[in-house]
Amino acid sequence: MVQTTSRSTHIATAKAIAGEAWTSEQAYETLRDLCDRFGHRFAGSDGEKAAASFMADRFRDAGLSNVHLEPFNYLGWVRGTERISVLEPFGAEVRSLALPYCPAGTLEAELVSVGDGEVDGYASAGATAGALKGKIVLSAAETAGRNGRPSSHRRDKYMRAVEAGAAAFLYVNQNPGDMPVTGGLEGGGVSQAPIPGLSLGFENGAFLLRLLDRGPVRLRIETQADFPPAMSSNVVAELPADPDSPFRDEIVIAGGHLDSHDIAPGALDNGAGVVVIAEAARILASIARERGRGFSRTIRFVLFGAEEIGLLGSYEYIAHHRETLGQVRFMLNLDTTGRGQAGSESVIVSGIPELVPWFQSLAGTLDYRMEIHDRFTSSSDHFPFAMAGVPSANVGTTETAASLMGLVGRGWGHTTADTFDKANPKGLQSASMVAAWTLFSVADAQDWPTRRREPAEVEAQLMASGMLEDLVASGRWPSAR
DSSP, rough: OOOSOHHHHHHHHHHHHHHHHHHHHHHHHHHHHHHHOOOOTTTTTTTHHHHHHHHHHHHHHTTOOOEEEEEEEEOEEEEEEEEOOOOOOOOEEEOEEEEHHHHOEEEEEEEEEEETEEEHHHTTTTTTTTTTTTOEOOOOOOOBBBBBBBOOOOHHHHHHHHHOSSEEEEEEOOOOOTTTOOOOOOOTSSSSSSOOHHHHHHHHHHHHHHHHHHHHOEEEEEEEOOOEEEEEEEEEEOOOOOOTTEEEEEEHHHHHOOOOTOOOOOOOIHHHHHHHHHHHHHHHHHHHHTTTTOOEEEEEEEEEESTTTSHHHHHHHHHTTTGGGEEEEEEOSSSSSTTTTTTTTEEESSSSSHHHHHHEEEEEEETTOOEEEEEOOOOSSSHHHHHTTTOOEEEESSSSSHHHHHOOOTTTSTTTTOOOGOOOOHHHHHHHHHHHOOOOOOHOOOOOOOOOOOOHHHHHHHHHTTTTHHHTTTTTTTTTO
């Protein structure tokens, strides 16, 4: 059982949540406004600031309390111009896109391919023997993975180039359509990236690989960028607990990032997650009003700023709320949630195996099939909470871009194609229902099978996952505690 109330009452509430979700197009309409009115929401931009105010108003309209913005400062990045020229074997221009926090500068160097950019690809190219020093590294972006293993994250591939002494890093989208795929480089929000990093569309990457097949290739890279002081904000709202509940001081957090990259409105990443959070908040506030009281625990909704450049908003939230983290029972992250068809939702818990059967029981109680997995990952806003020992999970989708459109990796995500027309209104409704169900069930549950992890336990997870060394070097560990 996963509830403090009776099964019949729990099912009745679940049905009320489903009714609210399936009879409203609020999420789809909010996403349309978010994309069409504000354009891209890159961290620190006017679009991000206006969208933060807009979403705060949506929370107020839903009847939430304590709606406010929590601003924070960081080192910004403003795109300039970028240019890649082929010098040898003949002159040509290659369209490119500088990745956020790419430094300004000019360089000329020989090009070397490292294949998929995995460890073995770098080894085959001679990274350990020093063969990549001073060279421009060409790596595939996200691929379909190999032997059941997912592709390495962009920053991992980039840092392998840095550690090998490369002069620059080129990142090639594996989906056709001349869509360079963007994404932040190491140092985002704190410093310039150590070496230039630029993205190429599939076709331009294939062109350079054909040249490499014939012999040596030499490139000239020119980049411009500014790094001004910048400010972003987290948007916070609450649905207060029943004041008579013995658990009224405990908190359940639903969070997801508001920002996008600067080349598209980010409809799927993460406009979809933002509007699912807002719709779950509206649904739960409506249920609370109908029953005349809040749930057993406070539910706090947080839209994080500046996630795409290094999870800055969620790290800032942890630092700002450190004294009350002990009250946080659970953090549910919603990043690219709702991008699939209705019924394709999955839950990925973050290194907490005891939560898998709990969520399986929840899905069984609701008679709603969902895949439940346990995987300790670092690439979204749940991670700072996991480092602080807070139990966390992400609602995702079993439908990948590959299964939907024959695409790999992020599909349209992080490209100019991440636009409102890609959104699925029924998928948003279904994801909103699942998010609201989950938050209600955790907020009212008594038999919670997990607890906040101790620092030594988290450190062991970080070490086992290969993340600890980099986090220590960057100052993220143990400061997360």
